[in-house]
Amino acid sequence: MVASPVTITFVAASPYQLKYKLTSSIAGTGGITATGGATPDLLTNCALKAGSAMYDLFAKQVATQDDARAVAFEHPELNIFLIPRDADAEWAFDANAVGGHLQLLVTCAAADVLGSYLVVDYRHSMIR
Numbered sequence: 267m268v269a270s271p272v273t274i275t276f277v278a279a280s281p282y283q284l285k286y287k288l289t290s291s292i293a294g295t296g297g298i299t300a301t302g303g304a305t306p307d308l309l310t311n312c313a314l315k316a317g318s319a320m321y322d323l324f325a326k327q328v329a330t331q332d333d334a335r336a337v338a339f340e341h342p343e344l345n346i347f348l349i350p351r352d353a354d355a356e357w358a359f360d361a362n363a364v365g366g367h368l369q370l371l372v373t374c375a376a377a378d379v380l381g382s383y384l385v386v387d388y389r390h391s392m393i394r
């Protein structure tokens with residue numbers, strides 16, 4: 267198995283937000299699962315502080331990539347976005363179904379050693 271050039275590090279959890287730092291030595295793709303396994307994992311990281319509604323959302327079984335994209339990008343209370351630290355950083359993200367579980371995929375078009383942040387925000391945190 268070839269190691270991914272993309273490193274994903276869980277940074278912080280609040281009741282309605284998860285934050286991951288993304289770095290990459292070269293172009294490549296990495297993933298954040300939702301299986302309840304080792305971090306970075308959406309369920310494991312939600313269990314630290316995030317609300318149960320966010321946990322329940324990521325615990326849903328997804329059979330296809332369309333199902334995964336519906337959970338990640340079409341849910342009205344979920345907002346996933348990138349915060350680049352370098353203006354030249356070129357990241358993209360998508361969602362996939364792996365073994366019936368959601369996986370967020372992050373792809374870097376070129377090296378980003380400074381890193382960028384992927385933020386998973388549940389709408390409630392934007393209503394204060």
